[in-house]
Amino acid sequence: MNVLLVLAHPERHSLNRALVDIATRELTSLGHEVQLSDLYRMGWKATVDQADFPHSATDPLNVATASAQAYGAGQLTEDVKAEQEKLRWADTVIFQFPLWWFSAPAILKGWIERVFSAGFAYGTGKSYGDGCMKGKRAMLSVTIGGTEHDYSARGICGPIEDLLFPLTHGTLFYTGFATLPSFLVYSADRLEERGEGFSDLVDRYRERLATLETTAPIPFRSAASGDYAPKTRELRPGLETPNTDGFKLHLKTTS
C-alpha cells in the first residue's frame, strides 16, 4: 500500500524524526511505498489567508467558500495541490508530532487548514465516516512529555483519547478516514527512566506498522449509522453504556 508520513517537528535529531525513519524503513521492507511531508523542512506556510486564493477571492474573505471555489477551479496554490496529490495517492496517512499544549503543533494544524479544503476533504454533504477520504486509514503517532498516569482515565491532564478527539474524530473521521488507535510515547524526554528503552519502543512501533492494514479502527459512530437523530444530529437516547458521557458517547463500544 501507499503510506504518507506527515512530520511536524523542527529538529532533525529528534525522537519524532527517528520514528519517521523507523516507519520508512519498516514499511519499505514490507513492500509498501512511502512518501514523507516534513513540514518544517518544507518551510510549510502555516496560516491560511487571502494569499491561498489568488484567483478566487471572496469579499469579505470566507475561507470555506473561497477554498471550495479555488479547489473547484483548480486554482489552489501549488504547495497545497502537491499535498492533496499525496493524499489522493495514499492508502494510509501517519501523522508524527509532539503533543504541544495538548494538541498538534501549529505547523500541522495549518497543514490541515490549508490542505483539507472544502470540496477536496469535506463539504459534499457526507461526513463522519463517509467523507472524501473514505477508504483510507489514518493514525496519529504522538510523543508526549508527561507520564501515562497524567493522561489516563482519571489523570490530571485528561484522557489522551479525549484530548486527541478533535483530530481523530473531528478531523480524520469527519473527512472519512478510518482512524486507528493512536501510537503514543509517554515521558518522551526520559525514555530510559520509564522502563521502556529506545529499542523496546522501536519494537512496539514496528508491530503497529506491520499491522496497519489489519488493526481495527476506533469504533466511532458514523453519521449514516442511524445513531444520530436526523435533524438535530444528537445521539439518540439509550445507545451508550451506562456511566458514560463526554466523547465516549460516540464510540459504538465503550471500555
Next chain:
Amino acid sequence: MNVLLVLAHPERHSLNRALVDIATRELTSLGHEVQLSDLYRMGWKATVDQADFPHSATDPLNVATASAQAYGAGQLTEDVKAEQEKLRWADTVIFQFPLWWFSAPAILKGWIERVFSAGFAYGTGKSYGDGCMKGKRAMLSVTIGGTEHDYSARGICGPIEDLLFPLTHGTLFYTGFATLPSFLVYSADRLEERGEGFSDLVDRYRERLATLETTAPIPFRSAASGDYAPKTRELRPGLETPNTDGFKLHLKTTS
C-alpha cells in the same frame, strides 16, 4: 482593568473582527484599558523553530529547554517579548477566533507555542490553577459554523466544552488563568436564520463584557486542591458525580 484582546481571523470585515471592535468600545466605555493583538495583521510567525532561540540553541533543539534558557537570559525574539509584556500588563485576556477543525486557528496555536515559553508561563513546578498567570482571567470568544445541537451534550461533534478543554484547561488553567465560560456564537455564517440577529448577539456579548470581573470561572479542580493523588496525579476515587467520566471529572461541580 487592563484587557488584552487576541484576534485570529484573516478578514477585516469578519464577524470575529466585529466582536473585537464591540469589545474594544464596550470595555473602553466602562473605563477599562484595552490592547489588541491582531495576529494576521501583525504577520505573526506561527511556527516555533530554531530562529526563536538565536542565542540559546540546544543541540539537538529541545523547544522547552531552549525556550526556558532564552527566557531566563532575556533573549527571546522581540515579537515574543512584546506579547509577553502585554500579558504581564493584562488583568484579563480574551481570545477571539473561529473554530477551525474543532480547535483554534494555527496562527493562534503558534502564538501560544511561542509566547507561553517555559519560565514565563509554566515550568515553575506549579500548574493547573497555580501557574505564572495566576490572578489573571481569560475567556475564549468563539464563532462556530455548526449549530448548537451539533455541539450539545449528545451532539455529533461532541460537547463544545470538551472540544475546547485543551485550551480552557490544558493551556489557560494550566498556566494559572481563571478561565471563564466561553462566549459562543453558533451558526456564525447564518446569524439571521437562527433567531439571534446581530443586534441580539451584540447585547449578549456586551453583557458578558460587563461582567468579566464577576463571572464565576469554570470550576476546574486545581493541582493543589488535594483532589489528585500526589504521585500519579490521578483524580482520587469518589469525587465525581455519578454517571460522569471524561473531562467533566475535572470540574468541582458537574451539570
